[in-house]
Amino acid sequence: MEKDKIIIFGREDSGGEEDRGGILEKLHEWRYGSSEIDPEQLKTRLNKFLSAMSSVVETVPNTFGEFALDSVTLTAEISAKGQVSLLGTGGELAGKGGLTFTLKRKPKN
Numbered sequence: 001m002e003k004d005k006i007i008i009f010g011r012e013d014s015g016g017e018e019d020r021g022g023i024l025e026k027l028h029e030w031r032y033g034s035s036e037i038d039p040e041q042l043k044t045r046l047n048k049f050l051s052a053m054s055s056v057v058e059t060v061p062n063t064f065g066e067f068a069l070d071s072v073t074l075t076a077e078i079s080a081k082g083q084v085s086l087l088g089t090g091g092e093l094a095g096k097g098g099l100t101f102t103l104k105r106k107p108k109n
Contacts, residue, residue, distance in 0.1 A: 005036040010080045037082035049076060049084040071104040
């Protein structure tokens with residue numbers, strides 16, 4: 001019996017960060033594709049991503065002057081090859097795909 005696979009349609013990896021062009025890259029130059037990935041492999045990649053983001057988010061202060069931080073929202077992009085990365089191109093793209101995680105601070109006992 002064939003193992004379950006997840007089909008991902010997303011932006012193709014272009015080889016490295018330096019190739020992405022950031023916000024300067026034109027949307028019409030983006031290449032999209034699809035691939036199948038083993039759910040366990042995607043799970044491992046998501047766990048690594050969330051673990052790394054945990055160490056970043058833990059350093060964010062609880063308060064900003066008179067304001068208190070209640071939650072942090074992270075949006076992750078999953079490339080066509082199943083690579084997980086922080087989506088930093090703005091909220092406009094967040095609704096088009098990927099995963100959004102909202103982390104809420106635990107109440108202090």
